[in-house]
Amino acid sequence: xxxxxxxxxxxxxxxxxxxxxxxxxxxxxxxxxxxxxxxxxxxxxxxxxxxxxxxxxxxxxxxxxxxxxxxxxxxxxxxxxxxxxxxxxxxxxxxxxxxx
Amino acid sequence: xxxxxxxxxxxxxxxxxxxxxxxxxxxxxxxxxxxxxxxxxxxxxxxxxxxxxxxxxxxxxxxxxxxxxxxxxxxxxxxxxxxxxxxxxxxxxxxxxxxxxxxxxxxxxxxxxxxxxxxxxxxxxxxxxxxxxxx
Numbered sequence: 001x002x003x004x005x006x007x008x009x010x011x012x013x014x015x016x017x018x019x020x021x022x023x024x025x026x027x028x029x030x031x032x033x034x035x036x037x038x039x040x041x042x043x044x045x046x047x048x049x050x051x052x053x054x055x056x057x058x059x060x061x062x063x064x065x066x067x068x069x070x071x072x073x074x075x076x077x078x079x080x081x082x083x084x085x086x087x088x089x090x091x092x093x094x095x096x097x098x099x100x
Numbered sequence: 101x102x103x104x105x106x107x108x109x110x111x112x113x114x115x116x117x118x119x120x121x122x123x124x125x126x127x128x129x130x131x132x133x134x135x136x137x138x139x140x141x142x143x144x145x146x147x148x149x150x151x152x153x154x155x156x157x158x159x160x161x162x163x164x165x166x167x168x169x170x171x172x173x174x175x176x177x178x179x180x181x182x183x184x185x186x187x188x189x190x191x192x193x194x195x196x197x198x199x200x201x202x203x204x205x206x207x208x209x210x211x212x213x214x215x216x217x218x219x220x221x222x223x224x225x226x227x228x229x230x231x232x233x234x235x
Contacts, residue, residue, distance in 0.1 A: 019141055020110040050134060052141045053200035061197045081134040088207050089200055 001029060008039040018048050018055030027058040035069045046077040046100065056089055063095050074098065103163040106144065108152040108177070112160075113144045124166070129229030135208050136171060136225060142201045143175040143221050151177030151219055168231070170210065174222045181218035 002013045010033060018026055035041070041062070063073045073095040078086065083099045091097055104120055106112045117137070124140075125133045144160060151157040157179030164173035187202055205212040211224040 020114050020145060022114075024110075050137055052138060052145065053198075053204055054145060056200055057197040060195065064195060064197070081131055085138070085204075085207075089203065094195065 001026065003029075003033070005038075008037065009042060010035070010038050010040070011042040011044060013044040013046070014048055016047060017050040018058065019050055019052045020054060023052070023054040023058040026055070027061055030062050031065055035066050035071050038066075038069075038071050041066055041071055041073050043073070043075045044077055045075055045079065045082065048082060049079055051082050051085065056086070056091060059091060060094065072096070101163055101165050103161060106160045106162060108148050108158060108160045110145065110148055113141065113148060116144070116162075117141070124164075127232040128227070129232075132227050132229050135228075139205060139208055139223060139225060140173065142204050143173070143223060146182065146201050146221070147175050147177040147179075147219075150182040151179035155179030155181060155219070157219070169227055171225045171227065172222070174220060176220040179219055182214070184214040184218050184221075 001015055004011045012030065014022075014026055016022060030041075043059070059073070059075065066073060074097075075086070075091075075095065076098045077100045078097055079100055083097065086092060086097050104116070106116050121140070124136065128136065140162075144162065147157070147160045152160065155177075157177040159178050161176045162173060163176075164171065184202070187199070205223065208225065209223050210226045211222075213222050214220065
C-alpha cells in the first residue's frame, strides 16, 4: 500500500485485493496514521479487483474511526464488480464510492 | 466431486486460493470469477473464524462439483456449530464492521443452506456468463 499526503488529504492505494488477512493489515496500517490535521481520506481502489466481507468491514471500521475526527472517506476508481458489491451492501450510504 | 482440506487459518485460505483453487477460474468470465471467489472465500473465512476460532474446530474441508452451468460446493468444519438461524434473522447494521457474509450469499447464490448443527454450508451458484472453452 502506498500512502501520500497532500494538504489536508491523505491518499492511500492498496496494491492488491482486500480480502482475508490483507484486510486486517490494511485496517491496521490505516489506523496507525495521524488524522488530526486531515479532512479527507481517499482510498484509490484502482488495483483492487476483489473485496470480501472482511474488506468491506475494514472500510466501515476506518470510516467509523475517522468520522469523529471530522475526516471524510472517499473510495475512488472502484472496479465494476467491486462497485456493485459495495452498493448492494449499502456502503455508499456512509461514504462516497466512485466507480472506475 | 473434488475435496480438499485447508489449514484452519486465514493464511490457509489465502494459500488455498494461490496454490489449489486457481484452476477454477479457467474459462470463466470476469463477473463469474469475481462472484465464485467471493462466495468461496466467504464460506471458508466463516468456517475459519466462526467454526474454528470461535467454536473450537481444528479442520476445514471443501468439496465441490463444477456442473458446467452451476457450481456446487460444501464447506464443513469440525467446530461446535454456528448459530446461522439467529444470524440470518438480523438485518446487517450498516455501520457494523461484521455481519455481511450471509447477505452476500443471499445476493449472489442460487441456494445456500447450513446443516442444523451449523458447521456445514452447501452453496449453489449459477454461472451468469458463457464459459470459454479451455485446452
